[in-house]
Amino acid sequence: MSLVADAGALAQAAVFNAVGQPVGCEPDRWSGAAWPPSLVLQGRFCRLEALDAARHGRDLFICLHADASRANWTYLNQDPFASLDAWQSWLASAIQAQRTCYYALIDVDSGMAQGMAAYMNAQPEDGCVEIGGVHFSPAMRRSRLSTEAMYLMLKQVFELNYRRCEWRCDAHNASSARAALRLGFTFECLWRQRRVSKGRNRDAACFSMLDHEWPARRLALERWLHPINFDAAGRQRCDLAHFMARQG
Template sequence: MPGFQCHNGVAVTLEPLYARHVDDLWEASQAADVSWAYLKYRPFPTKNDMAAHITRISGLERQPFFAVVPASSGKAEGWVSFCNIASADAAIEIGSVWFSPQLQRTRAATEAIFLMMQHAFTLGYFRVVWRCNDLNAASKRAARRFGFTYEGTWRGDWIVKGRRRDTAWFSIVEPEWPARRTLFETWLNESNFDANGVALKPLSSET
């Protein structure tokens, strides 16, 4: 099972999520209502509400959460977790992803997912899963961009915020990872970014 440890990249660091991240995350969450649309939880009306939520999820032994801290700001701007961990089957999911608007579609966001994938495969997991609300077109595009393969849609399997949802499933398996890792590393290399931090070339699976 993945432990609670820091994962250091060039553009981002993943830190075990703790109460000390609340101030940063509350700041990042302002005017970000749309970013909560497909998550189980709603936007938080107060900082205390967010703090209570972070206290709860940071203590989940079977679902380690990480604060996503871009090097550009040095502040937590989102979170991500490992979930549905089936060690006996060597399967794990990257889920409960919340990236604030300023983090979305950045080098740091891509590297954060890469670090999660790399850690999972380094630990010996064979199957890494990405799933999302079938209405969440952005998440489905992200899954394909990261190299996950669409597996199908479970119809009506959850009720979220009072509405029944269909869930789209994606995965990447260990034999696919070495080639995919190389593509990530090439994309993340400093030579792929201009002076403004904009990528010169896309990940190969981008369209």
């Protein structure tokens, strides 16, 4: 996958200070963002609930370890867990991390947790937050449920007055990079040798979506998710790229 970022095209408008230096403009009528509340985010196919290790842990342990190849763990910081107790212990510690808000992603039809995702590195004072810790079960991948989950998280980000939402992934994780671009994020940069994970070098691919971009992205996502876009078997009539292109 070829990802190219044009720094000149991405740079925001500048003004000049008293000594003639270009500096960033003041945020337009921005008064700060709010911390993500522990609210249920309800959609047609997916419901997001504040992640609880005791309540959601067993469902997540089963579905996230269902793929015998363990390929879904390759790009995560964690390896598969040997036991439910070890998994729930890790979940409990992850939930307590600073500037982090984890959700369980619930399949409305079955009532079962089928994945997890989080707001990370939340900085309300700067209006910046990251969507990360995304881990879908095999049943969630490439589904309306997964797209709606990300739509609900993005919608809340910008309703809470954030100016910027980030998406980062291992640069070798092509499926995560494709997901970011599909959802309307813009590729910004590659952080080379950002971390060592599982004994391997990890370059980080970084994407963002800004507040003024969200209205068009929201409309495209809502049109894709609308029931009229799916046939009786649940197959999409038009892909999300079609609606993104229409919104410009």
